[in-house]
Amino acid sequence: MTFAFRLAVGAMTGLLMGPTGVYAQQQLPAQLKGELRSDVPVATQVMRWRMNDADVNSFAFRNMDQLFTTRLVGHSGAPSPLPKVERAMDFTYSFGGKTWTAEQALERTYTNALLIMKDGRIVTEIYRNGSNERTRFMGWSMTKSITSTLVGAALADGLIASLDDPITRYLPELKDGGYDGVTIRQILQMRSGVDYEERYDFANPGIAASNHINALVKNVARFADVARTIKRKSKPGEVFAYKTIDTAVLGWMIERVSGGSVAAYTARKLWEPLGTEADGFYIMDGEPGIGREFSGAGFNATLRDWARFGQMMLDQGVINGKRVVSADWVKAAQAPAGPETGPEGGYGYQWWTMANSPAYSAIGLQGQYVYIDPASRTIVVKLSYFPPQDGEVSQETLAFMAAASAWKPQS
Template identity: 65%
Template structure:
């Protein structure tokens, strides 16, 4: 008797992905990108972005910056919610993929979990914003940008007539552009930000920064802090324009090679080569140690690998408060500089990325912490607990 074979079935795109222009990205890849933040798979997707996206390489140094070691057990506790927890508790309770702690320029702890290792390249998400800030500082020092108080349309005339007209580079760095772009991703009722995410990153039918061409104004420039990835995408476009090359190439030239990075980094792209741009607001990927090199360089006033990589003035300027930190919420991201979050009023600051990515720098205790996480979407408890841990690890002295 003949056996009837079941018909082959293709995955079906959710309605939000079928709206608007059709995409040449395979259906299965669009769906994988759509679910990449989900809490049951992000421990893996957050270190597999080169399998989901077109990428552009940021080449590492020929001679890496050697980070000395003084390994020690994390033998301290921290208090959260009225209870004391160990550092091992912390790893489990806050969805940690990898953790690196440096004290006074030396690695004292380096931990990999969930089948990650020293070769895993993790997505920075919005820690990328802090890297983009470093590139702006380099371009300013080179004279490619004349002044932070220049109107952005001096360099990007494509933004004439948009909400960015009359906005300075400084105001964009401080997330005070005033444009009407609420950083909210309600995909059931997508607004400008959610639609931009879908079209640029999932479907690759638009360039992320191009939303700036038609965006409207909501607030007077400089008057209101409102966090938005579009501001940083505009800064990436600025870097591209003033450097005459790609964001990845400028990152290699001005940061990654002189920093002494030991492995290549990469940016995810919002389209195919020749069309797409680096996702400069949240798309950089690197190893745990290379993220730590960024933190140590910041702690050392922009010096790394025996050379001044980023101007010391830029380190001070970009981490000075444009929005002061809340003294009642130490360890939490409440203040802001120029694409760096301020965690207290004593000088601690951090690059922060979606769902628990941290490059934390505490100058008073000479502590650097890199934490790579896979928080479930919207989990604010893990953020608060990480703040408590960061305060404790700063106060801790290895034995």
């Protein structure tokens, strides 16, 4: 052992060992030290706390089953075929006053996996950063579009009488808070009016950040439970305000009316009829018997199965000759409830709509997309690892997907 190596080992030992010679243990960040005791190991809490960080999210977003308790959404039967006629991405897109190649977009927009389908056929399928066709990727808020589809299924099943029913008809626990008098339709459109700002300033945590910490990081509360006592900010139906608690309430309703778990209803009404090729899973906000599926942002699936979900919507609720949801539901889900003025356009039933275009998309935190363009019969699934403060990356991604939609591969 050289002197330099012994010196390095000694220095490292000094960093790891306290004054008594005992190795220091990992400590919780101050924001995670609350009054409620968590049974989640400290190292796991810290990793959940950091899972969105730019130096680990490429890995974390495709290994969520290593960080959380999960509930399986099983596939069954032969997969719906996805014919493949792969073509080189020989198109360009414009952004920031410059022209970029499609290949450049992969690195510029932090891509883990990309799939482009034209008229039901895969023309591009790319896996990066150690991922492959078996990798299950976190959808984040693309899960909201899954939950919306389950609401459509529950309506068709007669488990919900009308979208204009008050949510308290199915969840009377909400009568004492801001959800009293709010309809299912208003919640689907993110117009509930409840006071829940979707802001994750963990240095000064508000209701959303505190709920994230308590439910997802520490598992000491159920994510949807804050809906019991939440206050009202605006009149229901008047103001669009994006909030994950709205979708969590819809998931709770699905659990109640279906008489089972959200995962079981997802498997029965969506995952099996879609003809998926792999099991999906939800991350949970607690241990089995206590936790619920994180129905606002916690669903994970393979690249191809996300594409099957998009293809079913493109084909008006049908895939491989099997109807999954009604054509009327698909039409209503993609119709913007208000002006298409935001960066992503407008908002329907938990789907984003593209301004000045028939295209619409499921969109998840830090770069997850199932982009659907009926005009060109294109599906683009992009699974990414944007930095937490993504700046213009999301706008560049939308420019790339619009160009991919317009692309006509050489036959």
